[in-house]
Amino acid sequence: MPLSFSPATGLLASLDLLRIEVADVVAHVRLNRPAKRNAVNDTLVAQLHTFFVNLPEAVRAVVLTGEGDHFCAGLDLSELSERSVAEGMLHSRHWHAAMDAIQFGRVPVVAVLHGAVVGGGLEIASSCHIRVAEASAYYGLPEGQRGIFVGGGGSARVPRLAGVATMTDMMLTGRTLSAEEGLQRGLSQYVVPAGEGFAKGCELAERIASNAPLSNFAVMQALPRIADLSQSDGLFVESLMAAIAQGDDAAKERVRAFLDKRAGKVREPGAKG
């Protein structure tokens, strides 16, 4: 498939711990340190941040995966012992900036998970908007065993997916969850057989990319913020967002297309296309 990078090609090409391919409107990004099980060192955090704030203009959805047998083994523990308390605080804030660039960036991100999705790997996955797990995926938060605490946004994001009780159990007891258990608890939205995650992720990303950009933006930006508000404030923000979205030309054209029978109907569950 030909690559179609924007003028940002030079910058993105320098991100050597990521493998980046852009096919039409979907970017495929792989964490690319398989020999270290994609453990996330400072450089990789910075490269994730750089990628997500410099997305090529044509990109309308991203699929994020990991090279090798595991999605991500979390924080690169070899860098941990070198840090002072102040540096530790800054390090965590760098993770937060990178994870925010994923969650509150311009386009939705579909994470495709396999093998270990642990520690910072789960923090990266939980910054994405949809998670597809292959059957081999398993989730863990070994921070408790390593004598540390989550620092990449996990305490704010994982409980919003799976609940405080599940995260507490994982951190205190070292319990790991299988792909199926993760699905039941909300850590992923899909489980697929081994080797089928990328195709599923691309299928979802292409569908997402065909939505009006403002609708996707509203889902990404408004939904998590409304969830943090009181019901009354949330409803008010919802009204603002709804009015902005429906005033957009893309919305008007899409509604007209349905009424003129130029656009498809809502699909039944399991229907193709």
Ligand code: 1HE
């Ligand atoms: C690493 C890391 C790492 C692997 N930092 N080097 N994360 C963890 O506590 C998970 C630690 N990793 C593991 O438990 C295992 O590596 C796996 C279960 C993920 C994979 O096992 P396996 O048998 O496939 O690989 P391996 O032989 O353990 O590791 C291969 C190499 O990767 C080896 O290096 P080598 O030079 O000896 O070949 C490992 O040392 C290296 N490696 N994982 C550094 N994490 C923002 S705060 C987030 C806080 C956290 O994420 S804490 C959780 C850290």
